[in-house]
Amino acid sequence: MIIAGLAIVAYGVIQTLAPSVRxxxxxxxxxxxxxxxxxxxxxxxxxxxxxxxxxxxxxxxxLLPIVAFLTGMGLMMIWRLYPTMGLRxxxxxxxxxxxxxxxxxxxxxxxxxxxxxxxxxxxxxxLTAMTFIFGENPAGVGPALWLQIFGIHFQxxxxxxxxxxxxLAGFFADRMTLRVKGLQAILPTFVAIGLALALLVxxxxxxxxxxxxxxxxxxxxxxxxxxxxxxxxxxxxxFAAVLGYxxxxxxxxxxxxxxxxxxxxxxxxxxVIQAMIAVAEGGVIGTGVGLGxxxxxxxxxxxxxxxxxxxxxxxxxxxxxxxxxxxxxYRASRIAxxxxxxxxxxxxxxLAMYFGIQSILIIGGNIGLLPLTGVxxxxxxxxxxxxxISFMALLILLxxxxxxxxxxxxxxxxxxxRLAFVSIVLIGVLTLxxxxxxxxxxxxxxxxxxxxxxxxxxxxxxxxxxxxxxxRNNSVLTTTSGSSGEITREVNYNELxxxxxxxxxxxxxxxxxxxxxxxxxxxxxxxxxxxxxxxILYNQPPEGLNIRLTLDLFNQSIADDTLANSSGSAILMNxxxxxxxxxxxxxxxxxxxxxxxxxxxxxxxxxxxxxxxTQGLYPAGAALFPFVATTQLTAxxxxxxxxxxxxxxQLFANCVEYPYGELTWQSLMINGCQNAMEGLIEITxxxxxxxxxxxxxFTTAPALNLPVAEVDPQTEVTELTLSPLQMALAASxxxxxxxxxxxRIVNGYQDPDDVWVTLPKLGVDSQAVDPATASRITELLKxxxxxxxxxxxxxxxxxxxxxxxxxxxxxxxxxxxxxxxxVVLEEDNPEKAETIGIALLGQRK
Amino acid sequence: MNPILVFLLRLLLLxxxxxxVGWIAFSIFTDLRQGSAKxxxxxxxxxxxxxELDEGSNPKxxxxxxVTIGRDPASxxxxxxxxxxxxxxxxxxxxxxWWAEDLESTNGSYLNNSQIDSPxxxxxxxxxxxxxxxxxxxxx
Numbered sequence: 001m002i003i004a005g006l007a008i009v010a011y012g013v014i015q016t017l018a019p020s021v022r023x024x025x026x027x028x029x030x031x032x033x034x035x036x037x038x039x040x041x042x043x044x045x046x047x048x049x050x051x052x053x054x055x056x057x058x059x060x061x062x063l064l065p066i067v068a069f070l071t072g073m074g075l076m077m078i079w080r081l082y083p084t085m086g087l088r089x090x091x092x093x094x095x096x097x098x099x100x101x102x103x104x105x106x107x108x109x110x111x112x113x114x115x116x117x118x119x120x121x122x123x124x125x126x127l128t129a130m131t132f133i134f135g136e137n138p139a140g141v142g143p144a145l146w147l148q149i150f151g152i153h154f155q156x157x158x159x160x161x162x163x164x165x166x167x168l169a170g171f172f173a174d175r176m177t178l179r180v181k182g183l184q185a186i187l188p189t190f191v192a193i194g195l196a197l198a199l200l201v202x203x204x205x206x207x208x209x210x211x212x213x214x215x216x217x218x219x220x221x222x223x224x225x226x227x228x229x230x231x232x233x234x235x236x237x238x239f240a241a242v243l244g245y246x247x248x249x250x251x252x253x254x255x256x257x258x259x260x261x262x263x264x265x266x267x268x269x270x271x272v273i274q275a276m277i278a279v280a281e282g283g284v285i286g287t288g289v290g291l292g293x294x295x296x297x298x299x300x301x302x303x304x305x306x307x308x309x310x311x312x313x314x315x316x317x318x319x320x321x322x323x324x325x326x327x328x329x330y331r332a333s334r335i336a337x338x339x340x341x342x343x344x345x346x347x348x349x350x351l352a353m354y355f356g357i358q359s360i361l362i363i364g365g366n367i368g369l370l371p372l373t374g375v376x377x378x379x380x381x382x383x384x385x386x387x388x389i390s391f392m393a394l395l396i397l398l399x400x401x402x403x404x405x406x407x408x409x410x411x412x413x414x415x416x417x418r419l420a421f422v423s424i425v426l427i428g429v430l431t432l433x434x435x436x437x438x439x440x441x442x443x444x445x446x447x448x449x450x451x452x453x454x455x456x457x458x459x460x461x462x463x464x465x466x467x468x469x470x471x472r473n474n475s476v477l478t479t480t481s482g483s484s485g486e487i488t489r490e491v492n493y494n495e496l497x498x499x500x501x502x503x504x505x506x507x508x509x510x511x512x513x514x515x516x517x518x519x520x521x522x523x524x525x526x527x528x529x530x531x532x533x534x535x536i537l538y539n540q541p542p543e544g545l546n547i548r549l550t551l552d553l554f555n556q557s558i559a560d561d562t563l564a565n566s567s568g569s570a571i572l573m574n575x576x577x578x579x580x581x582x583x584x585x586x587x588x589x590x591x592x593x594x595x596x597x598x599x600x601x602x603x604x605x606x607x608x609x610x611x612x613x614t615q616g617l618y619p620a621g622a623a624l625f626p627f628v629a630t631t632q633l634t635a636x637x638x639x640x641x642x643x644x645x646x647x648x649x650q651l652f653a654n655c656v657e658y659p660y661g662e663l664t665w666q667s668l669m670i671n672g673c674q675n676a677m678e679g680l681i682e683i684t685x686x687x688x689x690x691x692x693x694x695x696x697x698f699t700t701a702p703a704l705n706l707p708v709a710e711v712d713p714q715t716e717v718t719e720l721t722l723s724p725l726q727m728a729l730a731a732s733x734x735x736x737x738x739x740x741x742x743x744r745i746v747n748g749y750q751d752p753d754d755v756w757v758t759l760p761k762l763g764v765d766s767q768a769v770d771p772a773t774a775s776r777i778t779e780l781l782k783x784x785x786x787x788x789x790x791x792x793x794x795x796x797x798x799x800x801x802x803x804x805x806x807x808x809x810x811x812x813x814x815x816x817x818x819x820x821x822x823v824v825l826e827e828d829n830p831e832k833a834e835t836i837g838i839a840l841l842g843q844r845k
Numbered sequence: 846m847n848p849i850l851v852f853l854l855r856l857l858l859l860x861x862x863x864x865x866v867g868w869i870a871f872s873i874f875t876d877l878r879q880g881s882a883k884x885x886x887x888x889x890x891x892x893x894x895x896x897e898l899d900e901g902s903n904p905k906x907x908x909x910x911x912v913t914i915g916r917d918p919a920s921x922x923x924x925x926x927x928x929x930x931x932x933x934x935x936x937x938x939x940x941x942x943w944w945a946e947d948l949e950s951t952n953g954s955y956l957n958n959s960q961i962d963s964p965x966x967x968x969x970x971x972x973x974x975x976x977x978x979x980x981x982x983x984x985x
Contacts, residue, residue: 061872062869062872062873065865065869066869069862069865285855285856285859286855286859288851288852288855289855289858291851313855313858313859313862314859316859316862316863317858317859317862320859320862320863320865320866323866323870324866324869327866327869327870327873330873331873536852537848537849537851537852538848
């Protein structure tokens with residue numbers, strides 16, 4: 001008893017100190033409200049302990065301490081989750097304690113329970129039936145299972161459970177002396193239970209209905225010894241489940257969620273998944289009281305309190321709770337075994353079943369072992385009616401245990417193999433639940449914690465600074481502001497939003513924010529001991545690390561300024577290294593108002609949330625001409641007049657601009673003459689074309705720290721769709737010695753000692769074409785009087801919307817890094833595409 | 846400072862929780878052991894009664910911890926004699942002794958000629974007189 005007291009006080013102390021740890025500051029006021037709970041708890045149980053020792057010295061000595069500990073754990077958890085509910089629960093606990101005291105003053109109440117069992121049952125049924133007319137739900141929505149009296153809500157199905165046990169115990173006790181055999185003996189109980197079940201089922205209180213059914217069957221089996229129940233019960237259960245599945249929505253939802261917990265994780269199995277994740281978050285020793293986020297589980301305070309306790313006190317705390325329930329069941333069934341008077345014996349059996357079945361059902365529901373039933377965890381969960389009734393049950397057990405005289409123990413105890421069997425089954429199931437909990441908090445921990453449904457990273461972001469995103473010259477693109485607890489992400493350069501992505505509590509994260517999350521969040525880049533220590537002490541990741549991109553703000557602003565209001569994308573890339581110097585995708589969005597604008601943004605046909613540069617797939621059309629030309633270089637060189645090679649084709653049709661002047665391959669390619677390209681493809685061996693497509697990376701998705709479009713499996717060259725990024729990489733191969741570079745957008749991260757560490761490229765470079773061919777093509781496409789090659793092409797999408805490509809690269813005369821630029825406009829505007837591209841290259845028209 | 850304090854307190858909480866659980870488990874365990882020792886082979890001496898009516902030829906031995914004597918044939922040791930009440934007296938074993946207790950009989954119970962008005966300890970060789978009947982007591 002004293003140990004329990006110390007433990008609850010320790011719980012209270014932790015809860016006081018936890019916020020200062022969480023916010024990592026000492027200036028915050030510490031919460032002391034929950035000490036009301038601690039003090040009332042101490043008073044109630046000290047008082048009860050005294051009273052019980054005085055009034056019923058022969059009682060079972062373990063029951064009260066077990067209950068005290070469970071109640072204390074629950075109460076502290078409720079205070080920690082919602083202080084207002086904690087206060088209410090504290091008051092209920094005091095009331096419950098008072099009622100136990102009253103019961104102790106009048107120990108004859110057991111006889112009255114027995115004598116007037118029909119009246120009690122009737123009362124319970126009437127109260128429950130009243131919910132049909134006067135029923136309410138304190139939460140405002142959901143089944144109306146509560147009655148309101150003087151502003152206090154209570155749930156009649158809770159006392160009904162107890163009264164039902166009273167009735168059954170009394171009935172069987174009377175019947176035993178009469179020794180009536182056969183079905184006749186249980187017919188009246190059948191009617192009573194059927195009535196109760198019908199009431200509950202029509203009120204959609206299925207959890208209570210199932211508990212009734214189980215208690216009834218268990219009592220019937222243990223007391224009456226009807227062997228047929230052993231096989232009839234599972235059959236009846238399956239029958240009820242099937243019936244419920246087709247006729248009651250809730251049953252269907254719960255059963256589906258149970259059978260496929262990972263099916264609809266945002267819908268029907270949301271609660272269970274969140275509970276499982278919470279258990280996993282707790283690990284072995286828990287996140288620490290006040291340091292976890294059990295508030296994220298729906299109804300964590302009543303139905304899911306087990307998961308909440310598992311998160312904050314870990315597997316060990318959860319196991320302690322289950323062990324205490326095991327002891328409770330053991331003691332209760334022991335009282336039943338030793339009780340001499342039939343009514344008391346039956347009563348104890350019923351109550352042992354009541355505690356056992358109810359705790360099994362709800363704990364099993366918490367960890368997905370059983371379908372979820374909305375019942376409370378006795379003594380622990382929030383809920384006044386449940387608490388009072390559990391205390392009443394405790395009172396009855398205590399009184400019965402006191403009535404068992406010591407001398408009786410000398411006699412060989414009544415043999416009760418059926419009671420022992422059922423108790424062992426109950427304890428076995430609880431043990432199984434311990435094992436399943438350990439699976440979550442240990443073996444499958446990382447799998448669960450890393451699930452996308454786990455929203456705890458949002459909390460971490462709010463409490464601990466996330467890393468900044470810098471461009472290549474260390475200008476800050478994205479940073480954080482605010483103090484611990486209300487840190488928000490601040491974006492300095494909105495135009496980059498489709499590339500950098502967003503991080504939103506509701507809609508998750510994308511782009512660089514998602515791809516570089518481990519570094520930005522501080523999960524990587526720190527020594528493992530640091531992350532581990534932070535996790536154990538604070539349940540928080542360390543401060544996020546800054547990352548540096550390859551983007552150059554100077555080039556980037558040129559791209560964004562020139563692209564302006566057009567929908568499209570522009571990429572400037574270092575052809576040798578694959579570093580992306582500028583990447584623009586328009587239209588863009590304002591990440592600061594993402595949550596408010598979400599509906600508009602996500603339904604916008606212009607798709608501002610998409611990064612067009614890597615995720616947009618555009619039909620390539622005549623933009624492929626130079627790449628096709630690499631396969632026919634000899635023929636092109638031999639026939640400088642295209643007419644000689646493609647005599648039967650209208651070479652000038654489908655060009656961007658009519659190629660005035662002398663007809664050359666250059667003029668056809670620069671002006672993107674689709675017919676000419678198709679003619680060239682036709683006279684080329686299909687295998688060579690396929691090889692070319694593969695070599696230039698048109699069939700592989702580039703590896704980058706950004707989401708990239710799925711590769712278009714279409715190998716029909718004229719219908720190929722490519723992302724601007726893929727095009728930029730292929731153009732790099734032409735510009736720089738035929739090498740297809742792997743792209744790079746993240747340069748590195750700043751480690752805890754402020755040293756910049758370069759991160760390797762995700763992909764590897766490959767040879768697309770031999771260097772001589774590449775330089776031959778660029779020479780062909782060279783713009784007179786400038787140090788660049790370029791092509792323009794227009795095409796239409798499958799939906800007949802115009803697309804303009806502009807591709808350019810530096811030539812050997814260019815001093816400095818070799819560069820390529822790719823511009824895609826979702827409009828027919830070669831003029832503008834060219835302007836953007838040339839401006840990005842830093843050249844003049 | 847605080848985080849370490851809280852961490853230690855968290856460990857303390859778990860430690861206390863488990864000392865609590867452990868204490869209960871231990872108490873139940875010791876209780877069980879004692880219980881099984883108690884309910885093992887008969888742990889109380891058997892009592893043998895022989896009455897005048899049987900004239901010593903038919904002593905009856907009991908393996909129960911409680912024996913009722915009376916005119917009622919349902920008694921453990923029925924004695925059919927008009928001076929004996931229906932439920933006359935009870936012998937029971939507790940506190941490591943056999944005790945005799947008068948059940949408010951009409952003619953009273955006497956142990957070695959002194960009336961039993963409160964539970965009295967019996968020893969081997971004692972002679973009880975119920976009404977006009979003498980009962981010899983043997984305790985092994």
